[in-house]
Amino acid sequence: MTKHVLVTGGAGYVGSHACKALKQAGYIPVCFDNLSTGWKEAVKFGPLEVGDLHDRARLDEVIAKYQPLAIMHFAALSLVGESMKNPAKYWATNVNCALNLIQAATDAGIDKFVFSSTCATYGDQDGVVLNEQTPQFPINAYGGSKRAIEDMLRDFGNSHGLRSVIFRYFNVAGADPEAEVGEQHVPETHLIPLMLDAIAGKRAALTVFGSDYETRDGTCIRDYVHVSDLVDAHVLGLKWLEEGKPSEVFCLGTGNGFSVREVIAQSRNVTNREVPIIEGDRREGDAAVLVSGSVKAKDVLGWTPKRAELETMIADAWRWHQAPEYAE
Missing domain, CATH: 3.90.25.10 (UDP-galactose 4-epimerase, domain 1)
Known part of the structure; x- marks a missing residue:
């Protein structure tokens, strides 16, 4: 049985590593990316479908073509400083795109969703080891938009049976040990x-x-987590959902x-x-x-x-x- 997974942002840093991990685990990652910050050269492990998450018709077309069993969502604006200066851009892009994606998934009968969130949803809780029970008080539009998507997934879980695994983490580092893909951003901030x-x-x-x-x-x-370890956790989250288990939230760090x-x-x-x-x-x-x-x-x-x-x-x-x- 062919097992397609739609990977949004699959041409980016974490997304491209996730595509490699998915392929190694027996899935076919379908990269959905508008290539605004991702790199076409990083799409090596499955098909590339160029498209924008604002475009619901394009999303529906790709979902109908591959009939993915799950969504793995990495695509997002992620610069904290920019989000503080231009919050409208982050709310309009991150939240609206996620809503389009979630609605497209549930309309197509997809009930498994792995989401790349962030510990920025916790805000400035200096010196505390953050865990899944730590209250969330985001202090910028980036963290706020990710928190809103988490809430959205909860609501669609209650209304449509969408099960999700949410991962919160801070600093991703390293690169594929075989150097097939790696980290590059424009501008670079890490x-x-x-x-x-x-x-x-x-x-x-x-x-x-x-x-x-x-x-x-x-x-x-x-706190730093190796990108290969990070995406291994995402594959485990996907398998968790495939086994019919309920929605969960996990922090990833040391x-x-x-x-x-x-x-x-x-x-x-x-x-x-x-x-x-x-x-x-x-x-x-x-x-x-x-x-x-x-x-x-x-x-x-x-x-x-x-x-x-x-x-x-x-x-x-x-x-x-x-x-x-x-x-x-």
């Missing part, structure tokens, strides 16, 4: 690729935003964090190169410590991260940054 670009001379220096936080070395501390300076130090060990650094001021809205546990994902889903060491994440990312596929 610490590790910015750092590696600085090492490789693709940018002048890495800016460290704030060195006077109440942390062990004065810089912000964040429960431990690394400071900016610790990430920089580890990169020196991996690359044997120095990181050119500019000391900058704090950014508005940056919490000192943000970490997310994953006890429930391990106990309930049986999720076992295989590449949880920071050194491994940086080494895999560095390998990708040196690959011919990496955009100059």
Whole structure:
């Protein structure tokens, strides 16, 4: 039996890795992407259907063509700073597109939905290990839009029997160990690729935003999860739904964090190169410590991260940054 899964945002960083994991697990990932931030070259593991989630007719056409057993939804605007300056863009895009997608799925009789959410739904709860019971108080339009989609999935579950698995996580890092796909954004905002670009001379220096936080070395501390481990959890979430189990929410993280300076130090060990650094001021809205546990994902889903060491994440990312596929 052919098992198609519609993967929105499948040409992006996490989505492309999810497509590889799905293929390895015996599914056929159908990438649905408008290629506004994704990369056509990253679609290697199943068909590409170019389309926009605003376009309900196009969605219906693709769903009718492949008759997917489930939806895996990654497509979204995701820049926190931009969402604070232009909230209308985030509410109009993230929420309206998700509503279109959910309605298209339920109208087609699809009852399984895996959603890439975020720990930004919790807001600024500095120094707390976040879990599934932590109250959600988003402080920007990005987190607010993701929280709204979570609520939408709950409501459609009650009204239409749509079962969902929601994953909340912070910092995704690393790249496919075989360097078939990796991390690239325009503009780039993530610490590790910015750092590696600085090492490789693709940018002048890495800016460290704030060195006077109440942390062990004065810089912000964040939780990191390897992208390959992350998408493995998404496949487990899909299998959970295939087994007829109910909707669930899982946080994905280590429960431990690394400071900016610790990430920089580890990169020196991996690359044997120095990181050119500019000391900058704090950014508005940056919490000192943000970490997310994953006890429930391990106990309930049986999720076992295989590449949880920071050194491994940086080494895999560095390998990708040196690959011919990496955009100059």
